[in-house]
Amino acid sequence: MLDVPRSLYSLAGSDLEQILDSCGFPRVHAARLLKYVYREGICSPWDMRDLPATLRSRLEDAITADELTVCSEVQSSDGFTRKYLLGLADGCRVETVLMHFRERATACVSSQVGCAMGCVFCATAQMGLVRQLTAGEIVQQVVHANHELTEQGQPQLRNVVLMGMGEPLHNYDAVMKAISILCEPAGLALAPRHITLSTVGVIPGIIRLADERQLVNLAVSLHAATQEERAKLVPVARAWPLDELIAACRHYADKMERRIFFEWALIDGQNDSAEQATTLGQLLHGLPSHVNLIPLNPIANYDGTPTSRDSAKRFQAILAKHDIPSTIRQRRGIDIAAGCGQLAVKNEARKWLAR
Numbered sequence: 001m002l003d004v005p006r007s008l009y010s011l012a013g014s015d016l017e018q019i020l021d022s023c024g025f026p027r028v029h030a031a032r033l034l035k036y037v038y039r040e041g042i043c044s045p046w047d048m049r050d051l052p053a054t055l056r057s058r059l060e061d062a063i064t065a066d067e068l069t070v071c072s073e074v075q076s077s078d079g080f081t082r083k084y085l086l087g088l089a090d091g092c093r094v095e096t097v098l099m100h101f102r103e104r105a106t107a108c109v110s111s112q113v114g115c116a117m118g119c120v121f122c123a124t125a126q127m128g129l130v131r132q133l134t135a136g137e138i139v140q141q142v143v144h145a146n147h148e149l150t151e152q153g154q155p156q157l158r159n160v161v162l163m164g165m166g167e168p169l170h171n172y173d174a175v176m177k178a179i180s181i182l183c184e185p186a187g188l189a190l191a192p193r194h195i196t197l198s199t200v201g202v203i204p205g206i207i208r209l210a211d212e213r214q215l216v217n218l219a220v221s222l223h224a225a226t227q228e229e230r231a232k233l234v235p236v237a238r239a240w241p242l243d244e245l246i247a248a249c250r251h252y253a254d255k256m257e258r259r260i261f262f263e264w265a266l267i268d269g270q271n272d273s274a275e276q277a278t279t280l281g282q283l284l285h286g287l288p289s290h291v292n293l294i295p296l297n298p299i300a301n302y303d304g305t306p307t308s309r310d311s312a313k314r315f316q317a318i319l320a321k322h323d324i325p326s327t328i329r330q331r332r333g334i335d336i337a338a339g340c341g342q343l344a345v346k347n348e349a350r351k352w353l354a355r
């Protein structure tokens, strides 16, 4: 039996089996437990009626089920995007966004409270890193988004992107543990191919993803096609230079035999010229890739503005000449500061965070 209760949402099926073993119960109950928690929303062992009473009693001592609290929520004016400010047990707060597209919904979840990466156009960067999220705290954001969907009578959530607050590869173990829990067949049963992890270019993490053959999608926030330009927008490029980053991406693509998504926040007059599009086309030559062009989401304390639709299309046309497929992404929830690629925290929200 475990001395200290463990968070229910941090437990994969194998962890539950271990707890059951230690309590002297058959491992088969692990799948039932996952079903209760993730499909029926039942977190108290006492309410898991078809488990033996003695097991329910032991589980009460072995696990805790801290819930996230909704501190605030706001919906975009187009009705397609809803942002939640969720409170953690220690008073810190993170943002989770639920985005509705034509036939599907996607949850954008956070991996850290704040972020250490310092990207100049990102409001989360202005907080610095407050702390890492646990696997359970990442899982709970998805559970919350799924609950919201099913409450609205919609199908279960199938798509998750780790593009919220934080750099997922700077919290590798907790993120990968969370993904394994989300993919538990008896639980939410998400498919790894429906989960996308976005990194600003943490090279050791990219190599590790490839070497461990993690089957999630990889998105790399590039934003510039030369080292000098990139270092101005993404300070960690000084630690992990562009040429090494692209070499790591080639290693990943070779080993995983799959394409990489490259994110490019289009900033008017900064990284949207024909020359930069050409350089990007050359940089990605021979690398299976898809470029997501995202007109910048404006934030306070950064004076960059989004590229016009015409400039974005011109950029895209140049990439096409280099045989690089790309999409000009819709900016979702601009009026609630919930953009794609990075989750911008409005300045006034910062006082809610990092208590």
Ligand code: SF4
Residues within 6 Å of the ligand: 115, 116, 117, 118, 119, 122, 123, 124, 125, 164, 165, 166, 167, 199, 200, 341, 342, 343
């Ligand atoms: S864009 Fe992403 S990696 Fe960069 S500072 Fe913001 S949260 Fe961190």
